[in-house]
Amino acid sequence: MRLLVVSNRLPIVTVEEEGRLTFQESAGGLVSGISAYLDSLRGSAFAKPEYRWIGWPGITIEDPAQQALTAEGLSALNAHPVFLSERSMDQFYHGFCNKTIWPLFHYFSSYAVYEENLYAHYQCVNRIFCEAVTRIMQPDDLIWIHDYHLMLLPKLLREARPSAQIGFFLHIPFPDFEMFRLLPMAWRSEILQGILGADLVGFHTYDYAQYFLRCVLRILGHEHRMGRILLPNHLVKVDTFPMGIDFRKFSEAAADLQVRGTEDGAWEAIKGFKVVLSVDRLDYSKGILNRLQGYELFLESEPQWHGKVVLVLVVVPSRVGVDRYQAIKKEIDELVGKINGKFSTVAWTPVQYQYRYLPFHPLVSLYAASHVALITPLRDGMNLVAKEYLASRTDKTGVLVLSETTGASKELTEAVTINPNNTREIADALKTALEMPEGEQIRRNEAMQDRLRCYDVVRWAEDFLTQVPVVKAEQARLHARLLGRAARQQILDRFSRAEHRTIFLDYDGTLVAFANDPLAARPTEELLAVLRDLSRDPGNDVVLISGRDKDTMRRWFGDLDVALVAEHGAWIRPRNGSWQLAKPLNDSWKPAARPILQTYADRLPGAFIEEKQYSIVWHYRRADPELACARVKEMTDDLMNFTANMDVQILPGNKVVEVRCGGINKGAAAMAFIPKGRSDFILAVGDDLTDEDLFQALPATACSIRVGIENSHAQFNLRNHVEVLELLKSIILDHVPAAGEEGT
Ligand code: GDG
Numbered sequence: 001m002r003l004l005v006v007s008n009r010l011p012i013v014t015v016e017e018e019g020r021l022t023f024q025e026s027a028g029g030l031v032s033g034i035s036a037y038l039d040s041l042r043g044s045a046f047a048k049p050e051y052r053w054i055g056w057p058g059i060t061i062e063d064p065a066q067q068a069l070t071a072e073g074l075s076a077l078n079a080h081p082v083f084l085s086e087r088s089m090d091q092f093y094h095g096f097c098n099k100t101i102w103p104l105f106h107y108f109s110s111y112a113v114y115e116e117n118l119y120a121h122y123q124c125v126n127r128i129f130c131e132a133v134t135r136i137m138q139p140d141d142l143i144w145i146h147d148y149h150l151m152l153l154p155k156l157l158r159e160a161r162p163s164a165q166i167g168f169f170l171h172i173p174f175p176d177f178e179m180f181r182l183l184p185m186a187w188r189s190e191i192l193q194g195i196l197g198a199d200l201v202g203f204h205t206y207d208y209a210q211y212f213l214r215c216v217l218r219i220l221g222h223e224h225r226m227g228r229i230l231l232p233n234h235l236v237k238v239d240t241f242p243m244g245i246d247f248r249k250f251s252e253a254a255a256d257l258q259v260r261g262t263e264d265g266a267w268e269a270i271k272g273f274k275v276v277l278s279v280d281r282l283d284y285s286k287g288i289l290n291r292l293q294g295y296e297l298f299l300e301s302e303p304q305w306h307g308k309v310v311l312v313l314v315v316v317p318s319r320v321g322v323d324r325y326q327a328i329k330k331e332i333d334e335l336v337g338k339i340n341g342k343f344s345t346v347a348w349t350p351v352q353y354q355y356r357y358l359p360f361h362p363l364v365s366l367y368a369a370s371h372v373a374l375i376t377p378l379r380d381g382m383n384l385v386a387k388e389y390l391a392s393r394t395d396k397t398g399v400l401v402l403s404e405t406t407g408a409s410k411e412l413t414e415a416v417t418i419n420p421n422n423t424r425e426i427a428d429a430l431k432t433a434l435e436m437p438e439g440e441q442i443r444r445n446e447a448m449q450d451r452l453r454c455y456d457v458v459r460w461a462e463d464f465l466t467q468v469p470v471v472k473a474e475q476a477r478l479h480a481r482l483l484g485r486a487a488r489q490q491i492l493d494r495f496s497r498a499e500h501r502t503i504f505l506d507y508d509g510t511l512v513a514f515a516n517d518p519l520a521a522r523p524t525e526e527l528l529a530v531l532r533d534l535s536r537d538p539g540n541d542v543v544l545i546s547g548r549d550k551d552t553m554r555r556w557f558g559d560l561d562v563a564l565v566a567e568h569g570a571w572i573r574p575r576n577g578s579w580q581l582a583k584p585l586n587d588s589w590k591p592a593a594r595p596i597l598q599t600y601a602d603r604l605p606g607a608f609i610e611e612k613q614y615s616i617v618w619h620y621r622r623a624d625p626e627l628a629c630a631r632v633k634e635m636t637d638d639l640m641n642f643t644a645n646m647d648v649q650i651l652p653g654n655k656v657v658e659v660r661c662g663g664i665n666k667g668a669a670a671m672a673f674i675p676k677g678r679s680d681f682i683l684a685v686g687d688d689l690t691d692e693d694l695f696q697a698l699p700a701t702a703c704s705i706r707v708g709i710e711n712s713h714a715q716f717n718l719r720n721h722v723e724v725l726e727l728l729k730s731i732i733l734d735h736v737p738a739a740g741e742e743g744t
Helices: 029-039 064-075 086-105 116-136 153-160 185-195 206-220 247-260 288-301 323-343 360-369 384-391 423-434 438-454 457-480 485-497 525-536 550-557 590-602 625-642 666-671 689-697 721-735
Strands: 003-009 012-017 020-025 051-056 079-081 142-146 165-169 200-203 228-231 234-240 274-281 309-316 351-355 372-375 399-403 416-418 501-505 540-545 563-566 571-573 608-611 615-619 648-652 656-661 681-686 703-707 716-718
Touching: 003 029, 003 116, 012 064, 020 064, 029 457, 051 116, 064 079, 086 116, 116 153, 116 185, 142 153, 142 457, 153 165, 153 185, 165 457, 185 206, 200 206, 200 457, 206 234, 206 625, 234 457, 247 360, 247 384, 247 438, 274 288, 274 360, 274 384, 274 423, 288 309, 288 323, 288 372, 288 423, 309 323, 323 351, 360 384, 372 384, 372 423, 384 399, 384 438, 399 423, 399 438, 416 423, 485 681, 485 721, 525 540, 525 721, 540 666, 550 563, 550 571, 563 666, 590 608, 590 615, 590 625, 625 648, 625 656, 648 689, 666 689, 681 689, 689 703, 703 721, 716 721
Parallel strands: 003 051, 003 142, 051 079, 142 165, 165 200, 200 234, 274 309, 274 372, 309 351, 372 399, 399 416, 501 540, 501 681, 540 563, 681 703, 703 716
Antiparallel strands: 012 020, 228 234, 563 571, 608 615, 615 656, 648 656
């Protein structure tokens, strides 16, 4: 099995120098994390060479000969380039990714733009990635797709290779429903469906996973059970995997520095000061201005710290050339100038500002030299700098000041947490941090270091990647129940060998799809023709067995030569017979139960009640799914208390709750149609809980099919009503004489 890592950028940047192409390693949280994991693979299930990294090579190359050379050079490094034109990169990366998704997912909704053209490029680049992946993928490969640039890719790949093993991980926050819904309707549905093409979807925090699941429910209407979403053809698992760091690499490098000292004396200037550290990519989400304001307020309020503390502010150039980033850069420059202008002395510059990328060792020595790490993003998916700082504190001292709006704050609970919007909180936290007794620093850091050491980046990746086959196995178990070709042929054979057959068919969800209004789910001409054809053979007893009321059943199917069962078995109309009550029933409970159901319908916009002779149904298909869920619980509770001494059943169904007389169910009703010895083949098809009674009541020789990929007492599953119709049609083709041929 190979691992294919797919991300917007390759971990290797292709650089053109004097007409020659060279390849340099690029850094960043994702890259360094996954590289550490890949390095750990030696001797494991994926041997070291058994991976490929697919992504943009960091340069636009239009010339096919140059592209071939680049691909060749990169292939030696297990990398596979996806070439994009300058325009695509601009509209896709700088455009939709960073002008729409990035601001919106970081709650900067006022910065987000919604341009059709940018989205079209996003779709197009995702398709280009899909082609690149499908070109090299092999049947056994595990494909791990990363981040917000490629949210449409899982579904595109799923369509191209239905059985592929696909994982998707989002590195940035997934926003709550109100924020996500700001995306135009078509885009937001497509993005959710795109992600759901994966088998496993991972987020840094439980909150992001819950926000995603809520968006899936509210926008696509799919519910989940413990993070598992059962789509018509596919099971997806959504879970939390907080990304770790390469703990050993940082702690060993820091320990090494302590022994050897910094070779280049890079941080000589800050020796003797209490050092407050700030390292980020230049981004408005990182709250760099907020921390400068907090530091300024701290210096104003705590003059005793003048001359004793320095803030080392490292800002790493990012998305250079984008207006909004230029603007923050200017604001940072100005604020640094203002603070230094206001407080500096000949011997002391309170902010040491560096706008550059630091190589690894100077970065670690800065972590090691800093007494406080001041990390104040306004929003951050995780924030690895906070974790790296802690890993580099070999003597366990140092204080982490961390904003509560980072994913990392969910794990690093011993940090001093702040709300980045409150300058006073930042200033106070700085004072607390600088004056914290060493014993307390150590106590806090020990707990956090233990956690980071244990759940490092390798564990994170392993955890994610071992879950994908587990989801696959679960899918396989569900799919094993799907009616396959051999079992289908067996049904056809048994059908033709039998002299007398009984066919039980549920209606809603089995022969037709659900509609918002129950009366809109009328039988189509095609369905009526199938039922007519099926019942033409005198050896076939077709029984339509439904929860519908008997008048609707009569209106829709009264003319057919089939038996009807209404209200889940309360009413039975044999073939050529008239309606009979299955057993004496009592509806005296209805006047008392009706107001409860009506009150709950009034309290839930979109809900309504439908009254049948021996049951009342509370429908909520059109209602807000979350409010409905709460109301269903409350109402069921109320009804159970109220009906404790009555012979009624409360039955949860597909977006309905049904209250009906006790002792009635489809299983009991079905028995009336299978007198001993008459039927030598029984087929039953249904889609919900009420059909389970039927499946359980039938003799073991019967063939039962549940519609939808669900666990069931039925022997097989079919995906949907379309497949049921196909099965019925093939039975007709095989066995039922054409009209006018009876008896020939
Ligand atoms: C995204 C999400 C999520 C930074 N400056 C230098 C440098 N770095 C390295 C750090 C760290 C990484 O870059 C930055 O990671 P972050 O997590 O802080 O942030 P993003 O780049 O925005 O990453 C984020 C992350 O993905 C992972 O899922 O945590 O929330 O936004 O590793 O060390 N490295 C060196 N010199 C620098 O100057 N050598």
